[in-house]
């Protein structure tokens with residue numbers, strides 16, 4: 001619960017505010033960019049919502065914030081933000097909201113599909129919040145939990161306990177230690193079912209993988225994201241914990257796949273044609289080689 005006494009001085013006056021507990025995960029500025037912005041080491045409100053749509057997005061950011069750092073001085077119906085999640089991105093792919101502090105506010109996603117197609121997929125772990133869990137239950141529970149890498153596992157054990165889902169993760173990120181049911185090994189892609197491919201992408205961590213769904217949705221963890229400032233795909237040199245050189249190699253290997261969506265754990269998501277994505281990926285690789 002955000003504290004008005006700890007309200008950051010960077011907030012503009014008015015109803016919504018961010019307090020000093022903000023960890024600068026950027027979830028709010030991505031979700032409600034007309035209201036929140038990153039002013040440096042933290043985020044704050046730079047423009048109070050003036051219409052229903054922006055108020056709804058600000059309330060969604062309040063719910064999604066991993067540290068409860070967003071508050072309001074006026075009363076709002078909490079369900080406006082809570083019931084918005086999982087929030088539809090496109091087709092049968094949803095953003096879960098309810099990010100977790102233990103994964104530094106990483107975004108997680110839900111793919112809703114019938115059992116005949118393999119059942120629902122949870123990609124990385126949101127916070128195990130009762131309201132979200134109930135809504136996921138209504139959407140058909142979770143059949144498999146796909147973990148991109150060790151940083152974004154958050155409440156994976158609680159989801160496993162609740163839904164009995166099979167967790168899938170690469171051996172080189174400590175999957176066995178975490179008790180994961182299906183451990184992926186090596187550098188070769190693994191076809192999980194007709195629609196789902198696991199592609200190892202070592203770099204950010206040694207056992208990092210991305211998941212390609214229907215040759216359209218690429219769940220990229222901390223490997224690849226969109227840069228709104230450079231308006232192209234990007235990667236994060238400062239957090240290449242394992243090897244930047246390996247991450248460049250992994251990026252180059254992605255060039256042989258088609259995808260139209262980049263859905264990261266951190267950083268902005270992006271939608272474009274597969275041709276344009278291919279162009280942006282090449283531009284990202286060239287840029288990475290200069291870092």
Ligand code: SF4
Nearest residue numbers: 022023025026028065
């Ligand atoms: S979502 Fe919360 S922790 Fe993340 S930047 Fe916004 S206020 Fe800070």
